[in-house]
Amino acid sequence: MSTIQLKKFEYYEPDTVSEAAELLKEYGGSAQIQAGGIDLIPRLRSGSIKADALVNISNIPGLEEIRYTEGEGYRFGAMTRLRTLDFCPVLKAKYPAVQAAIHQITSVQSKYMGTAVGNLCLATPASDVAPALMAYDAELTIAGTGGERKQKLCDFYLDYRKTSLAQDEFVTGVFIPEPAANAGDAFFNRVRTHADIAKITVAAVVTEKDGVCTDAKIAVGAAAPTVIRIAKAEDLLKGQKIGDDLFMAAAEEAERAVAPISDFRSTAEYRREMTRMLTYRALQEAFERAERSER
Amino acid sequence: MTKFEKSSLLLMLKVNGEEMQALLEGPHVTLADVLRNKLGLTGTKEACRCGECGSCTVLVDGTPMLSCSVLAVAVRGKEITTIEGLAKGGELHPIQQAFIDSGAIQCGFCSPGMILMAKALLEENPDPTELEIKEHIGGNLCRCTGYIKIIEAIQLAAKRMGKGAA
Ligand SMILES: Cc1cc2nc3c(=O)[nH]c(=O)nc-3n(C[C@H](O)[C@H](O)[C@H](O)COP(=O)(O)OP(=O)(O)OC[C@H]3O[C@@H](n4cnc5c(N)ncnc54)[C@H](O)[C@@H]3O)c2cc1C
Numbered sequence: 001m002s003t004i005q006l007k008k009f010e011y012y013e014p015d016t017v018s019e020a021a022e023l024l025k026e027y028g029g030s031a032q033i034q035a036g037g038i039d040l041i042p043r044l045r046s047g048s049i050k051a052d053a054l055v056n057i058s059n060i061p062g063l064e065e066i067r068y069t070e071g072e073g074y075r076f077g078a079m080t081r082l083r084t085l086d087f088c089p090v091l092k093a094k095y096p097a098v099q100a101a102i103h104q105i106t107s108v109q110s111k112y113m114g115t116a117v118g119n120l121c122l123a124t125p126a127s128d129v130a131p132a133l134m135a136y137d138a139e140l141t142i143a144g145t146g147g148e149r150k151q152k153l154c155d156f157y158l159d160y161r162k163t164s165l166a167q168d169e170f171v172t173g174v175f176i177p178e179p180a181a182n183a184g185d186a187f188f189n190r191v192r193t194h195a196d197i198a199k200i201t202v203a204a205v206v207t208e209k210d211g212v213c214t215d216a217k218i219a220v221g222a223a224a225p226t227v228i229r230i231a232k233a234e235d236l237l238k239g240q241k242i243g244d245d246l247f248m249a250a251a252e253e254a255e256r257a258v259a260p261i262s263d264f265r266s267t268a269e270y271r272r273e274m275t276r277m278l279t280y281r282a283l284q285e286a287f288e289r290a291e292r293s294e295r
Numbered sequence: 296m297t298k299f300e301k302s303s304l305l306l307m308l309k310v311n312g313e314e315m316q317a318l319l320e321g322p323h324v325t326l327a328d329v330l331r332n333k334l335g336l337t338g339t340k341e342a343c344r345c346g347e348c349g350s351c352t353v354l355v356d357g358t359p360m361l362s363c364s365v366l367a368v369a370v371r372g373k374e375i376t377t378i379e380g381l382a383k384g385g386e387l388h389p390i391q392q393a394f395i396d397s398g399a400i401q402c403g404f405c406s407p408g409m410i411l412m413a414k415a416l417l418e419e420n421p422d423p424t425e426l427e428i429k430e431h432i433g434g435n436l437c438r439c440t441g442y443i444k445i446i447e448a449i450q451l452a453a454k455r456m457g458k459g460a461a
Contacts (some may be wrong), residue, residue, distance in 0.1 A: 011322035011368055013297040034369075041325065041364040042345035054322075056369060059297075107434030108412070109352055109361045195347070195433070 025168035101132035134219035144169035157226035184290030223258035311380030327362035338378035349435030352408035378407035393452035401439035
């Protein structure tokens with residue numbers, strides 16, 4: 001048990017998005033956004049991050065909202081808790097891989113407290129939630145003192161634990177476009193024990209028509225400094241007749257695209273091999289679901 | 296906008312139905328610290344202090360939260376329930392009784408967190424399946440019982456509480 005006490009900081013509860021952005025600007029990088037705090041507070045205690053001020057965004061109206069518009073997509077806010085998403089019937093019906101990625105997180109308290117956006121903002125390559133959302137081509141809404149911008153999740157990560165957020169910016173919400181009627185998806189990960197974070201995660205979302213792949217998005221976690229999309233494998237699939245040989249060729253592309261490390265969870269070699277195997281299985285499952293899709 | 300300076304502050308908290316006040320060194324003090332060290336409510340345990348073990352679980356407006364990772368200032372005005380708030384008039388809560396009757400308590404360190412998680416579960420879902428119980432306590436570590444008796448205790452509590460309501 002860590003016996004280290006938290007260091008002192010100032011604490012704010014802004015009422016609006018612009019107040020929060022102004023605070024971030026004022027502190028010039030020494031303030032931290034606090035959402036659920038489930039990652040932030042332990043990290044402040046261990047000293048791995050430092051903050052002169054915390055900006056708790058949980059009182060800003062509207063940030064907990066979920067809105068689904070048929071034919072358009074699904075939106076949720078920066079304060080939408082993982083637990084709410086886990087038990088959202090629309091998410092489960094329309095974006096099963098996203099719900100599966102959230103559901104398999106074992107710590108129920110961390111889902112009651114933690115937000116999906118907080119998970120994304122950690123920018124850890126070992127997120128389960130980020131690959132699933134990335135495979136669905138999710139887009140972030142980012143607010144700063146100069147206004148709002150949108151960015152695809154696949155462009156949000158710059159490096160290990162590094163995002164595109166400027167000092168005065170934070171994420172206010174996520175938009176997941178409506179999947180095509182003939183889409184299918186899959187989510188797979190490998191863990192040492194269920195309570196641990198993933199050694200490798202693969203998510204895929206595909207569409208097919210008459211046995212031909214019309215679109216494919218594959219995202220892999222814990223196999224590079226950030227969660228990544230595998231563009232080469234996606235390109236190889238598009239326009240081709242689906243089948244095991246094609247899936248294996250795409251899986252081999254995925255294996256070539258990753259750059260995993262060895263650590264106490266796994267060796268780089270195992271992670272590369274599992275990237276291939278899980279990509280192969282994810283494609284099998286996603287195309288199977290696409291073929292019997294009734295969305 | 297609400298702001299708390301780095302300086303000490305007097306905080307009012309509603310714990311187990313009672314208004315309580317505590318003098319904090321600043322807004323950086325966690326709820327677990329306030330409960331254990333300022334209010335003397337040591338039923339809430341702290342083991343890992345990084346959110347991994349679940350032993351510091353309390354209910355905030357009925358929602359399970361890890362009090363080691365919650366700032367006390369952030370839960371002002373909310374209804375906080377700790378293990379001390381479960382027994383009424385000297386009589387144990389049916390979940391506490393079921394834990395005793397099932398032999399689900401050994402060293403007792405995980406019990407407050409387990410029992411509060413069970414309470415949150417049974418309020419949401421009075422008749423959970425075994426899998427639902429297992430999933431619900433997935434964030435709570437026990438190093439004595441092997442979990443089986445804890446699962447049985449929650450099943451027993453569900454049965455007894457269901458009877459009481461019918
Ligand atoms: C026991 C445990 C088990 C877990 N298991 C898994 C797992 O299996 N798979 C998995 O993927 N994840 C897992 N997690 C990670 C968990 O999902 C995240 O820690 C949680 O979602 C973070 O959300 P939060 O709201 O608590 O963020 P906070 O702790 O409040 O913030 C985390 C970081 O993100 C920043 N931040 C938060 N919100 C924003 C925002 N809107 N804009 C900009 N920056 C922001 C904060 O400044 C901070 O640096 C686990 C966590 C715990 C504690």
